[in-house]
Amino acid sequence: MHAFLSSLARIRTLILKEFLTLLKDPKTRFxxxxxxxxxxxxxxxxxxxxxDRVRYAVVDECRSPESRELxxxxxxxxxxxxxxxxxxxxxxxxLIDRQGAxxxxxxPPTFSRDLLAxxxxxxxxxxxxxxxxxAGIALGYVNAIVAQYNAERATGIVAAPSLQAVGRAWFNExxxxxxxxxxxxxxxxxxxxxLLLTGLSVSRERxxxxxxxxxxxxxxxxEILIGKAVPPLVFGMMDGLLLSTAAVLWYGVPFRxxxxxxxxxxxxxxxxxxxxxxxxxxxxxxxxxxxLGTFIFLMPAIILSGFTTPIENMPGWLQIATYAxxxxxxVGACREIFLHGATLPMVRPLLWPMVVIAGTALSAxxxxxxxxxx
Amino acid sequence: xxxxxxxxxIQDLHKSFAGKAKAPVAALRGVSFAVQPRxxxxxxxxxxAGKTTLMRLAAGLLVPDQGxxxxxxxxxxxxxxxxxxxxxxxxxxxxxxxxxTCQENLDLYADLQSVELAARPARYTRLLEMTGLAPFxxxxxxHLSGGMKQKLGLACALVKSPELLLLDEPTVGVDPVSRxxxxxxxxxxxxxxxxxxxxxxxxxxxAEKCQRVVVLHEGLKLAEGEPAMFREQVRGHSFAVVPTSxxxxxxxxxxxxxxxxxxxxxxxxxxVRVVTEGASPQxxxxxxxxxxxxxxxxxxxxxxxxxMKLQADTQDATAARTAPSPAAxxxxxxxxxxxxxxxxxxxxFGSFTAVSDIGFDVHQGEIFGLLGPNGAGKSTTxxxxxGLSKATAGEVRVAGRDLRRTGSYARQRLGYMAQQFxxxxxxxxxxxxxxxxxxxxLSGKRLRTRIEWALAExxxxxxxxxxxxxxxxxxxxxxxxxxxxLHEPDILFLDEPTSGVDPLARRDFWRRINAFAESGxxxxxxxxxxxEAEYCDRMLIMSQGRELATGTPQEIRDLAxxxxxxxxxxxxxxxxxxxxxxxxxxxxxxx
Numbered sequence: 001m002h003a004f005l006s007s008l009a010r011i012r013t014l015i016l017k018e019f020l021t022l023l024k025d026p027k028t029r030f031x032x033x034x035x036x037x038x039x040x041x042x043x044x045x046x047x048x049x050x051x052d053r054v055r056y057a058v059v060d061e062c063r064s065p066e067s068r069e070l071x072x073x074x075x076x077x078x079x080x081x082x083x084x085x086x087x088x089x090x091x092x093x094x095l096i097d098r099q100g101a102x103x104x105x106x107x108p109p110t111f112s113r114d115l116l117a118x119x120x121x122x123x124x125x126x127x128x129x130x131x132x133x134x135a136g137i138a139l140g141y142v143n144a145i146v147a148q149y150n151a152e153r154a155t156g157i158v159a160a161p162s163l164q165a166v167g168r169a170w171f172n173e174x175x176x177x178x179x180x181x182x183x184x185x186x187x188x189x190x191x192x193x194x195l196l197l198t199g200l201s202v203s204r205e206r207x208x209x210x211x212x213x214x215x216x217x218x219x220x221x222x223e224i225l226i227g228k229a230v231p232p233l234v235f236g237m238m239d240g241l242l243l244s245t246a247a248v249l250w251y252g253v254p255f256r257x258x259x260x261x262x263x264x265x266x267x268x269x270x271x272x273x274x275x276x277x278x279x280x281x282x283x284x285x286x287x288x289x290x291x292l293g294t295f296i297f298l299m300p301a302i303i304l305s306g307f308t309t310p311i312e313n314m315p316g317w318l319q320i321a322t323y324a325x326x327x328x329x330x331v332g333a334c335r336e337i338f339l340h341g342a343t344l345p346m347v348r349p350l351l352w353p354m355v356v357i358a359g360t361a362l363s364a365x366x367x368x369x370x371x372x373x374x
Numbered sequence: 375x376x377x378x379x380x381x382x383x384i385q386d387l388h389k390s391f392a393g394k395a396k397a398p399v400a401a402l403r404g405v406s407f408a409v410q411p412r413x414x415x416x417x418x419x420x421x422x423a424g425k426t427t428l429m430r431l432a433a434g435l436l437v438p439d440q441g442x443x444x445x446x447x448x449x450x451x452x453x454x455x456x457x458x459x460x461x462x463x464x465x466x467x468x469x470x471x472x473x474x475t476c477q478e479n480l481d482l483y484a485d486l487q488s489v490e491l492a493a494r495p496a497r498y499t500r501l502l503e504m505t506g507l508a509p510f511x512x513x514x515x516x517h518l519s520g521g522m523k524q525k526l527g528l529a530c531a532l533v534k535s536p537e538l539l540l541l542d543e544p545t546v547g548v549d550p551v552s553r554x555x556x557x558x559x560x561x562x563x564x565x566x567x568x569x570x571x572x573x574x575x576x577x578x579x580x581a582e583k584c585q586r587v588v589v590l591h592e593g594l595k596l597a598e599g600e601p602a603m604f605r606e607q608v609r610g611h612s613f614a615v616v617p618t619s620x621x622x623x624x625x626x627x628x629x630x631x632x633x634x635x636x637x638x639x640x641x642x643x644x645x646v647r648v649v650t651e652g653a654s655p656q657x658x659x660x661x662x663x664x665x666x667x668x669x670x671x672x673x674x675x676x677x678x679x680x681x682m683k684l685q686a687d688t689q690d691a692t693a694a695r696t697a698p699s700p701a702a703x704x705x706x707x708x709x710x711x712x713x714x715x716x717x718x719x720x721x722x723f724g725s726f727t728a729v730s731d732i733g734f735d736v737h738q739g740e741i742f743g744l745l746g747p748n749g750a751g752k753s754t755t756x757x758x759x760x761g762l763s764k765a766t767a768g769e770v771r772v773a774g775r776d777l778r779r780t781g782s783y784a785r786q787r788l789g790y791m792a793q794q795f796x797x798x799x800x801x802x803x804x805x806x807x808x809x810x811x812x813x814x815x816l817s818g819k820r821l822r823t824r825i826e827w828a829l830a831e832x833x834x835x836x837x838x839x840x841x842x843x844x845x846x847x848x849x850x851x852x853x854x855x856x857x858x859x860l861h862e863p864d865i866l867f868l869d870e871p872t873s874g875v876d877p878l879a880r881r882d883f884w885r886r887i888n889a890f891a892e893s894g895x896x897x898x899x900x901x902x903x904x905x906e907a908e909y910c911d912r913m914l915i916m917s918q919g920r921e922l923a924t925g926t927p928q929e930i931r932d933l934a935x936x937x938x939x940x941x942x943x944x945x946x947x948x949x950x951x952x953x954x955x956x957x958x959x960x961x962x963x964x965x
Contacts, residue, residue, distance in 0.1 A: 006815055007782070013812035017798070024800045209796030216760050216790040216867075217813040218782030370778070 010219055014227025022197070022231055032193060032235050039189045040243055044251055047308070049177040053081040054138050057101045059092060060085065064112035070123070073145050074105065080141070096128050103127045103138055115153075171339040181308070182251045183338035186244035186266065187330030188307055191273050194236040195294050198277025201228050202369070203290035211369075221366040229274045229362070236270040247338070256341030265333040265347055268354040272326040275361030282368035305331045326357050379447060380408035381538050381570040382432060386441035389427050401427040403593040404441070409538070409570045414560065416584035417574040418681065420876035421848050423590040425574040426466070429542045432572065433463040446537055459487075462536035466543050468527030472516030476507055476526055479515050480533060487534035501529040504559050519749030521552025528556060532563060539563070541573040545580065546873070549747025549902050550945050551952055557583060576876055578678040587677065589684055596684055604680035610653035611637070612679045615646040616669040624741075624909060628888045629662040631881075636661075638682040640881065641908035643943050644928050649679045651686075678877070685878060712771075713738050713865055713896045714759060719768035721754050721919075728754045730919045733768075736898055736912075741891045743910035744900040745948065751919040752900040753793060756869050759898065760790055773865065786814055789863035793870040793900075795850045799843025803834055803853055806842050807860060814861035828856035831886075848879040855886070866890065868899040872906060884909050904945035915948060922951040 022028045056074065060067050074080045083101050086092055092104050106124035114121035125142050127135040172179045205211035214224055244262060247253045280297060284290035303309070304318070305327035311319055322328045329350040336342035336350075387405045390398040402424045409415045417425050430436045432443045434454035443450040445457045470479055480501070484494055502508040505525040510518065515526060524544055531539065539560070545553045557580065560571055573584065581587045582601045589596040597604070615630075617623050627646045630639035635657030638649040650657050655670050714736035721729040729751040736742040744752045757763035758770055761777025770776060775784050797806045807828055811821045829835040832852040837845060842853055851871065858866065868887070872880045880903070888909065891897050899910070907913050908927050915922040915930065923930055927944060933956045934947035942950070950956035 003782075009815070009817065010782070010813060013809060017801070017809045020805060021798055021800050208799070209792050209794045210798060212757075212760075212762050212792055213790065213796050213810075214813075215762055216785060216788060217810070218785045218815065219813065220782060 007220070007223060011223050011226050014219065014223065015230045018201070018227060018231040022235075028197070031196060032239065036189045036193055036239050036243060039192070040185060040246060043185055043189070044178065044182050044247075047181045049133070049137065051079060051134065051137050051141065054079060054103065054134075054141070055083045055101045056080050057084045057086050057092070057095055057104045058082070059087065059089075059104060059106045061109040062107045062111040066112040066115050067107045070146075070149055071105065071107070073149060074142075077141075077145065092126060096126065099128065099130075101128075102134060103142070105142070178251060179253050179339060180335070182247045182253050184305075184307055184331040184334045185247060186240045186262075187269055187327065187334050188302065188305070189243055190236045190239040190266075190270070191301070191327055191330070192298065193239055194232050194270060194273045195277045195280075195298060196291075197232040197235060198228070198274050199281050199290045199294040200287055201232070202278060202281035202365075203284045203287045206284075207286050215370065221369045224369060225278065225362060225366045228278060229271070232274050232277070233267075233270050236273065237266060240266040240270070244334075244338075253338055255338055257337030257346075258343040261337050261342055261344040261347050262334070264344060264351065265330060265337065268351055268358065269326055269330040269333075272354045272358035272361065275358045275365065276326065278365035279361045279368070282365045301325050301327050304328065307331050323353065324357065326354050329354050380444075381411050381446050382409040382572060383444040384408065384428070384432070384441075385444065387428065387431060387438050387443060388440035389424075389431060389436060389438050400593050402431070402438075405590065405593070405595045406441075407588050407595065407598055409572050411537075411570050412564055412568050413586065414564060414571040414573065414584045416581040416587040417572060417590060418576075418578065418581045418587060419590035419596075420685070420878050422592065422846050424593045425590060426542055428590070429463065429465075429540050429572070429574060433461060433540055434458055435463075460536060461538045461540065462531040462534065463540040464527055464531040464542065464544055466546060468524070468530065470515040470523060470527055470530070473514060475512050475514055476502075476518070477511040479526060479530055483530040483533045489534050497533060497535070501532060504562060505529050506555065519747070521548045521555075521747060521749075524548050524556060525552065525559070528559060532559075535567055535569075537569055539569050539571045541571065541575075543574050543576055545575065545577060549750075550904055551747060551949055553577070553580070554949070578676075578681055578877055581681075582677040589681065591685070591688055596688060601677045604677050605675045608649065608675045608680045608683050610672065610675075611650050611683065612673050612675040613648045613650065613655050613658075613670055614642075614673045615648060615658070615667045616671070617644075617646070617666060618668045621666045622911070624888055624911075625892075626662050626666050628885070628892065630658065631885050633657065633661050637686040638679065638881070640905075641927075642905065643931065643941060644908070647673070647679075649675075649682055681877070712736065713740075713773055714742070714898060715769070715771040716755075716759070717769045719755065719758060719770065720766045721751070721758060721763065722766045728919050729758070731768075732914070732916070732921055734914050734924060736896060738896050739891060739894045740911045741887065741897045741899065741909060743907050743913035744898070744916065745902070745904065745907050745913050745944075746916035746922075747902060747952075749918075750916040752902075752916055753869060754919075755916070756867065756898070756900050760788070760867050761785075786861065787864045789858035789861070789866040791854050791858040791866075791868045791871055793873065795842075795854055797842050797850075797854055797857055799841060801842055802839050803829075803842055803845070804838045806853065806857060810857040811860045816861055824860050824862075828860055832856045848875055851875050851879065851883065855883070859890070864895060866895055866897045868897065870900055870902070872901060872903060880906070904948050905943065907944040915951060917952050922948075 058071055060071060075082050084095065086095065086104065092106070095101050096104065104126040106126060108122060108124065111121050111123075123146060125139060127139060129135045169175050202211065205214065219227075248255045276297065277294070280293040281290045284293055304311070304314075304322045304325050306322070307327070311322050311328065314322070333342070333347045333350040336347055384405055384407050387402050388400070389402040390400040392398045405424070405428065407415075417428065419425055427436065431438055431450065432445060434445070434450045434457050437451055446460055448457050450457060471482065474482065480498055489497065502511060505528065507522065507526060507529065510522065515523065518526060528544065541560070545556055548556065560573070563569060564571060573580075575581055584601065586598065586600055587604065588598045615626055617626055623641045623644055623646050627639050627641050630636050630646065630648060635651045636648060637651055640647050648655070648658065658670065712735040717733040719729055719732040720727070732755055734742070744755060746752050754763065758765045759772060759777075764778060773784060773787060777785065798809070801809065804825060807825045808821065811824055816824055829838055832855065834849065834853060834856065837849060842850065845853065855871065872883055875883065884906065887897055887899070901907070907930070910927065912924070912926050913930065914924045923933060930944055930947050931942050934942040934950040939946060947956065
């Protein structure tokens with residue numbers, strides 16, 4: 001009992017010391033709050049798949065009321081922005097080459113004649129395929145406008161088409177990609193902050209020689225581990241909750257799930273990230289090494305989290321790798337909670353992998369404290 | 375420039391540094407002196423005296439607030455580039471590229487100094503030969519020992535044959551053999567190339583070898599002259615107290631330190647060397663029991679005696695030093711007399727054997743020294759003792775246990791002070807003390823009492839709220855020691871505690887260690903200052919991972935006693951042992 005109490009006292013001392021050193025350093029204070037806010041706005045506003053004001057040009061070889069009617073639908077759409085009317089194929093080539101327009105609409109001379117005669121006709125769309133993603137989405141928008149044009153013309157002449165796909169998106173009714181991105185930001189951004197805080201914590205002490213001082217003192221490795229883990233955990237929770245609240249209040253992302261579920265997910269996620277950070281830090285002998293290690297982990301971890309690109313699109317072997325990535329679970333769970341309205345039992349399958357990751361990483365870090373020494 | 379002109383003329387130099395939200399610190403307050411061609415001038419003074427500032431001003435790296443530094447007839451501010459082409463400056467930590475080989479470092483500095491390609495091979499050969507680095511020219515600078523690094527630094531500084539060489543504490547942390555070599559190289563260069571040298575140093579025996587010495591103190595020039603002149607000033611003030619057999623010189627020394635009228639008391643060659651205020655040994659009467667001393671006889675003064683007297687005359691405040699109040703009680707250790715016990719200790723890093731077959735015992739209340747140059751394996755041995763490193767083979771027991779396997783309880787009785795300052799720089803003095811106090815299980819009233827004790831004992835009270843990282847060097851050392859003693863340990867491990875500390879602070883430091891040992895604390899200490907070995911009860915001298923000799927200071931000195939050298943110091947003995955001219959002690963001679 002006495003041993004247990006003195007152990008608790010030592011952990012408390014260590015936690016207080018960690019808080020004190022973190023908060024006394026103006027750079028750390030800034031690191032905890034500055035970059036998360038900047039990233040919150042950068043991700044929220046800049047990371048969007050929705051195309052807006054796509055630059056396009058037209059080559060209208062028909063110059064008929066019908067062609068003008070079709071093209072005016074593009075001009076009137078907020079999705080598209082007309083940058084020029086061209087009169088030659090050479091001009092089209094030039095414009096696309098210098099990225100003056102994402103796409104060019106080419107109306108052939110026979111357009112209105114064929115249309116009025118009831119014959120099928122074509123609208124040629126020339127796309128800049130260098131950014132395949134943008135080209136694909138832009139083509140989708142063009143098809144939507146053309147389909148609508150067809151539908152409206154058809155109603156006047158023949159019976160309505162028998163098969164029609166009616167889209168109705170659940171959870172994100174307008175398919176706004178901002179909801180998709182911002183709902184997971186609480187996990188994503190805090191992962192960076194927590195990794196930097198913990199990644200440096202052991203290696204800094206090793207570099208300044210204070211770690212030896214800790215090892216010689218009566219601290220046991222688990223005590224050091226807990227003492228080192230708690231402060232970044234607290235900062236991480238703070239950031240995670242702040243960003244999640246801001247997602248609702250600033251970007252208007254719905255919060256449909258349970259707060260308890262979010263708290264549990266974030267807490268377990270922080271523990272696993274702290275584990276990874278401490279592991280990297282104990283493995284490094286200098287701060288430079290641990291900083292490098294942190295970034296080597298971070299880049300693939302973000303890509304493999306499904307934050308921006310769906311995990312199902314990845315090849316099978318890479319999908320397996322994502323199971324070891326704590327970010328995968330927090331991203332999934334956050335979206336479930338925010339958009340789907342998940343409660344604690346619903347996210348349970350995403351919780352235990354984080355517990356496993358945290359346990360493995362923390363034990364490895366604790367073992368390294370004493371063994372990563374010459 | 376007239377050949378008779380000084381190559382360096384310092385005129386009424388002032389320089390202060392603005393502190394953060396504090397009054398500016400005056401580093402230099404009107405210093406003037408000159409260095410002539412072919413002259414070696416020593417610059418001595420305690421930490422914070424302004425030595426480094428003066429060096430940097432002379433090298434044109436700083437702009438003086440007032441006054442001027444004239445180098446080779448050129449003004450250090452207006453003609454900085456011209457000066458820097460003709461002067462070599464070797465800062466305390468020379469900028470060697472650790473990932474380049476010795477040869478590549480030399481090439482780099484030769485390129486930077488635009489040394490002609492044709493002149494290089496001859497210069498390289500000479501420098502490498504002088505420094506003894508020729509066999510290591512392909513080795514990475516980062517893999518050299520401390521002494522070799524300094525020699526390579528000096529070689530790089532000399533690669534262009536400068537007219538003035540500025541050396542800022544070139545021998546800090548360097549073993550005696552390498553120190554001698556460094557000074558020999560400097561001497562040879564002065565003789566063959568006629569350069570002038572200004573060398574700041576913390577070793578007073580080195581200052582003695584200079585032609586002239588300038589003593590700085592808190593930014594002022596205290597004195598200037600030839601070493602002989604300094605010695606004459608204290609003639610008749612220096613005495614040696616010879617202890618009776620069976621009396622530890624330390625016991626006499628501890629009683630003399632801080633007595634009114636006693637300027638300095640140190641242990642040298644088994645005797646207590648005393649410098650008195652007046653030219654008479656009378657002040658010593660009654661300070662120690664008469665039975666302890668066999669004889670008190672006047673001795674030849676040294677520069678060090680004069681330096682200590684100068685310091686004492688200037689700062690009366692610190693003269694009234696009280697003996698420390700050591701920890702009141704110590705729980706007796708387990709019956710086994712040997713507190714630290716090692717046998718056949720081996721440590722290998724890959725194919726390199728850092729420590730080979732080291733074995734010794736340390737008894738309770740003993741001060742045990744691990745001596746040897748940098749790279750001898752002292753720190754590696756030390757880290758194995760503290761449980762910070764795993765022995766490849768052999769046995770380590772501290773208080774009967776292996777520290778790598780024991781729990782918190784055993785470690786609670788140890789104090790550890792690392793080689794480099796290793797407290798939390800961002801935390802204040804009290805915050806550091808509180809943390810380490812609590813780490814060792816102190817709390818409440820007892821913690822507060824101990825912190826107050828530490829602040830008073832180590833004279834840290836004025837700095838209690840300052841960040842530890844911003845403390846001056848000597849204070850950092852004191853804080854580190856205070857932190858390791860807060861919990862009144864039974865065993866104290868000190869790794870190079872006096873490295874980079876000025877002579878005054880070093881005396882203070884040993885005064886405290888002695889007091890703790892007298893009160894029953896067992897002390898294991900590593901040092902490369904050979905004269906400090908005199909404070910140890912017993913010592914182990916190491917070189918290249920092996921034991922050279924073990925024994926009391928007396929026994930070690932006896933090893934080097936010859937007809938030519940009837941009265942060797944520990945340093946003489948070390949050099950004799952290292953060079954193989956003295957034979958190590960036979961194992962059966964061990965106590």
